[in-house]
Amino acid sequence: MPRSAALSEPAAGRAADRAGHRAPASRVWLRHPPLALGALITVALAAIALLSLVWTPVSPARMQIAFRLQAPLARGLLGTDQFGRDVLSMLMAGAWNSLSIAASAVAIGTAIGTLAGVAGAARRGLIEAALMRGCDVLFAVPPILSAMMLDAFLGPGRRGAIVAIAVFMVPVFARVTGSAARQIWARDYILAARGAGKGATLITIEHVLPNIANPIIVQVAIQLGLAILTEAGLSFLGLGMPPPTPTWGRMLADAQTYLGVAPWLAIVPGCAIVVTVLGFNLLGDGLRDLLDPRAGGRRGLSLPALEPPQTPDRGAP
Amino acid sequence: MIAVLSRRVCGLLLTLLAVSLLIFVVMDVLPGDPAAVMLGTSAQPDTLAALRHAMGLDQPVMLRYGRWLGGMVTGDFGLSTTYGVPAADLLWQRVAVTVPLAVMAILLSVAIAVPLGVMAAARRGRAVDYLAAVFAQFSIAVPAFWVGLLLIILFATRLGWMPSGGFPGWSAGIMPALGALVLPSIALALPQAGVLTRVTRAAVLDVLDEDFVRTARAKGLSHGAVLWRHAVPNALIPVVTVLGLQFTFLIAGAVLIENIFRLPGLGQLAYQALARRDLIVMQDVVLFFAASVIVTNFLVDLSYLVLDPRLAGRAT
Numbered sequence: 001m002p003r004s005a006a007l008s009e010p011a012a013g014r015a016a017d018r019a020g021h022r023a024p025a026s027r028v029w030l031r032h033p034p035l036a037l038g039a040l041i042t043v044a045l046a047a048i049a050l051l052s053l054v055w056t057p058v059s060p061a062r063m064q065i066a067f068r069l070q071a072p073l074a075r076g077l078l079g080t081d082q083f084g085r086d087v088l089s090m091l092m093a094g095a096w097n098s099l100s101i102a103a104s105a106v107a108i109g110t111a112i113g114t115l116a117g118v119a120g121a122a123r124r125g126l127i128e129a130a131l132m133r134g135c136d137v138l139f140a141v142p143p144i145l146s147a148m149m150l151d152a153f154l155g156p157g158r159r160g161a162i163v164a165i166a167v168f169m170v171p172v173f174a175r176v177t178g179s180a181a182r183q184i185w186a187r188d189y190i191l192a193a194r195g196a197g198k199g200a201t202l203i204t205i206e207h208v209l210p211n212i213a214n215p216i217i218v219q220v221a222i223q224l225g226l227a228i229l230t231e232a233g234l235s236f237l238g239l240g241m242p243p244p245t246p247t248w249g250r251m252l253a254d255a256q257t258y259l260g261v262a263p264w265l266a267i268v269p270g271c272a273i274v275v276t277v278l279g280f281n282l283l284g285d286g287l288r289d290l291l292d293p294r295a296g297g298r299r300g301l302s303l304p305a306l307e308p309p310q311t312p313d314r315g316a317p
Numbered sequence: 318m319i320a321v322l323s324r325r326v327c328g329l330l331l332t333l334l335a336v337s338l339l340i341f342v343v344m345d346v347l348p349g350d351p352a353a354v355m356l357g358t359s360a361q362p363d364t365l366a367a368l369r370h371a372m373g374l375d376q377p378v379m380l381r382y383g384r385w386l387g388g389m390v391t392g393d394f395g396l397s398t399t400y401g402v403p404a405a406d407l408l409w410q411r412v413a414v415t416v417p418l419a420v421m422a423i424l425l426s427v428a429i430a431v432p433l434g435v436m437a438a439a440r441r442g443r444a445v446d447y448l449a450a451v452f453a454q455f456s457i458a459v460p461a462f463w464v465g466l467l468l469i470i471l472f473a474t475r476l477g478w479m480p481s482g483g484f485p486g487w488s489a490g491i492m493p494a495l496g497a498l499v500l501p502s503i504a505l506a507l508p509q510a511g512v513l514t515r516v517t518r519a520a521v522l523d524v525l526d527e528d529f530v531r532t533a534r535a536k537g538l539s540h541g542a543v544l545w546r547h548a549v550p551n552a553l554i555p556v557v558t559v560l561g562l563q564f565t566f567l568i569a570g571a572v573l574i575e576n577i578f579r580l581p582g583l584g585q586l587a588y589q590a591l592a593r594r595d596l597i598v599m600q601d602v603v604l605f606f607a608a609s610v611i612v613t614n615f616l617v618d619l620s621y622l623v624l625d626p627r628l629a630g631r632a633t
């Protein structure tokens with residue numbers, strides 16, 4: 001399972017045990033500091049990314065060789081790179097790039113993975129076995145490697161990066177929704193719905209999906225963090241967006257040459273990645289505590305692979 | 318037991334077969350003719366056709382897949398088009414770098430995470446627990462390749478204690494070779510350690526709730542003895558599971574880390590093979606990585622039976 005999926009409760013998350021489910025909105029934030037911090041970081045980053053589309057301090061592509069490799073504050077807030085480009089502006093434009101690729105990849109992965117998961121749980125038997133085996137196969141190829149293969153296939157750029165990351169997200173979401181949906185299918189109200197003559201598709205739409213929404217939402221937040229990390233790795237290897245679009249990964253790759261003279265070029269984009277991933281992970285942890293205290297509580301291991309196979313009385317609303 | 322084992326092995330072989338087919342199909346539809354790459358742009362059509370024939374590229378797809386798979390089983394991984402040597406030779410040279418790197422990283426991450434996770438669980442809600450939580454949260458968010466860059470800045474360019482990259486080869490002696498792997502394995506181990514710390518803590522807390530722990534305490538065993546002799550061994554299953562699941566990420570990290578530290582490992586080979594359109598090597602390396610992920614998770618599954626003999630009875 002992806003590294004950040006193995007999230008257990010952070011120390012502060014125990015607030016969930018004390019917090020009631022129906023606390024007013026303002027108290028929710030106070031009682032869930034990780035959630036508040038994660039939401040704050042995420043919203044701020046999304047705002048910066050959107051802002052970069054219309055305004056950056058300097059155009060991120062503008063080169064001023066006379067002012068190359070200037071230290072932070074010497075020119076611009078965060079200095080300049082080897083071509084004299086403004087690091088802060090590149091960072092802002094990079095935020096849009098990272099967030100939009102991560103969001104697209106996770107959206108595709110969630111849609112296909114959820115569909116596969118609920119279909120497997122509804123049909124069981126051979127279809128489910130085939131879907132789950134297919135997930136094992138996809139999961140075995142690390143996203144960096146599938147991106148390398150896809151890069152040769154689709155050419156460098158946004159599409160290749162999105163597809164490579166999404167391919168890896170599909171099995172993750174298929175497993176999460178599959179195990180959650182199987183638990184729902186064992187409930188009495190499903191039996192009642194069947195007795196009322198509803199078909200598998202209708203039951204999935206009306207009863208299963210609404211009841212497994214929480215674990216999916218939590219997983220989306222966590223996988224966004226992972227997608228950011230993967231995208232950074234891809235563009236670091238030159239497999240993401242081609243130049244001159246600034247990406248955090250390529251800023252780090254370029255910084256490698258100047259580690260001795262301009263270490264800030266390597267430090268600043270890395271900090272941006274860490275803060276972003278931290279934001280999504282805190283958001284995911286916080287949402288888990290808020291939406292599903294039982295699953296997120298002390299057991300902590302919400303890895304689908306670790307969950308005992310469909311014990312109907314565990315987890316889920 | 319035998320039935321369980323043989324069914325698992327069948328599942329393993331099926332998955333491996335499916336992965337090999339997937340990789341072959343993806344690589345086969347890729348644009349780029351290995352024979353044309355070998356001969357360059359000025360090649361005559363008849364020379365090209367002759368080489369294609371010699372390389373077996375003019376044969377039907379299924380036959381080529383069968384040959385590739387058959388070769389894999391007998392140790393013939395095909396011929397590298399850019400290096401002009403058997404791909405198997407290249408692969409084994411590179412394995413000698415990547416596998417020690419991965420093993421060092423795993424050992425290091427376990428050495429950090431298990432004691433830290435156990436301490437956090439034993440002193441729940443105290444300072445060490447919060448420190449462990451903060452450490453885990455940060456190390457999960459940090460990209461391994463960035464840690465690599467920071468380590469180079471600190472230990473190579475500022476302090477000058479370590480080489481900033483490169484690999485002297487095992488022929489230069491064990492110590493220099495291992496020395497070249499120290500910084501890369503730290504960079505690779507850190508994110509893993511964060512995940513493992515959380516899993517260890519949660520697993521130990523779970524076990525500490527169990528009846529047999531209460532019994533052990535009631536017998537008058539010391540806190541430490543209960544923790545290390547009863548709780549920790551019983552908490553190992555989730556830890557080992559996550560270690561296995563993390564293997565994919567370790568490999569993905571290795572591709573980047575080898576690139577940063579200029580280590581001649583499998584990840585670097587994959588990257589070079591991609592840049593030079595050496596499709597056979599690319600195909601072999603990706604299959605090697607995927608197969609190692611699958612086999613690792615298979616071994617993790619089997620290790621449950623050793624770690625928890627009770628599971629053998631219920632295993633399906």
